Amino acid sequence: MEKELEIRQAVRSDLDSILEIETVCFGADSFSRRQLLYLITQAKGIFYVVTDKGKVIAYSSLISNAHTHNLRIYSIAVHPDTRGRKLGQLLMEKAIGFARSYQLKKITLEVNVTNEAAIGLYLKNGFEHIRIINNYYADGSNAYYMYKLIYS
Numbered sequence: 001m002e003k004e005l006e007i008r009q010a011v012r013s014d015l016d017s018i019l020e021i022e023t024v025c026f027g028a029d030s031f032s033r034r035q036l037l038y039l040i041t042q043a044k045g046i047f048y049v050v051t052d053k054g055k056v057i058a059y060s061s062l063i064s065n066a067h068t069h070n071l072r073i074y075s076i077a078v079h080p081d082t083r084g085r086k087l088g089q090l091l092m093e094k095a096i097g098f099a100r101s102y103q104l105k106k107i108t109l110e111v112n113v114t115n116e117a118a119i120g121l122y123l124k125n126g127f128e129h130i131r132i133i134n135n136y137y138a139d140g141s142n143a144y145y146m147y148k149l150i151y152s
Contacts, residue, residue: 002052002085004052004053005050005051005052005087005090006050006051007048007049007050007051007090007091007094008048008049008051009046009047009048009049010040010047010048010049010056010059011040012037012040012041014040014049014056014059015033015036015037015040017049017055017056018036018040018049018056018059019033019036020079021056021057021058021059021077021078021079022036022075022077024079024080025077025078025079025080026075026077028137028138028139029137029138029139031075039061039063039074043061043063044063044064044065044066045061045062045063045064045071045072045074046062046098047059047060047061047062048060048062048091048094050078050087050090050091052082057078057079057081057082057087058076058077058078058079058082058087058088058090058091059075059076059077059091060073060075060076060077060091060092060094060095061073061074061075062074062095062098064098064102064104068105069103069104069105069106070104070105070106070107070108071095071098071099071102071104071106071107071108071150072107072108072109073095073107073108073109076088076091076092076095076118076121083117088117088118088121089121089124089125092121092122092125095107096125096148096150099150100150103151104150104151105149105150105151105152106147106148106149106150107127107147107148107150108145108146108147109122109127109145109146109147110133110136110143110144110145110146111143111144111146112136112137112141112142112143113132113141113142113143113144114141119144122146122148125148126148127146127147127148128146128147128148129144129145129146130144130145130146130147131144131145132144132145133145
């Protein structure tokens with residue numbers, strides 16, 4: 001990991017930076033400020049940010065379900081200006097580590113079928129396609145539902 005980079009749990013004061021990344025990465029499918037604040041402060045899971053010299057440049061939102069023993073990756077986003085630095089991989093490793101530390105059975109996610117970079121990241125980390133979800137996104141595009149088994 002680059003020495004200027006830090007991964008930590010998000011705090012309320014990160015919200016503006018997270019919202020900027022969310023909007024530039026997901027457009028019409030972006031979470032609102034209120035939704036992001038809930039994910040940072042109240043959701044059952046963890047919200048990580050990657051900072052470079054104190055500036056938030058990437059994040060992941062993970063929600064755990066105690067009943068099913070699953071972890072859902074709600075979002076992994078890297079600001080376009082900082083892509084190519086393996087930040088998505090860093091966040092994926094944190095998500096897998098989180099699932100293992102809480103002995104969760106599997107990790108699930110949805111990803112746009114056209115998002116080749118994200119799909120490649122997930123496949124590289126052992127995720128499998130389960131099915132296509134039609135009209136998943138606001139623009140009518142489809143998503144892959146993917147999962148990775150952690151413990152059987």
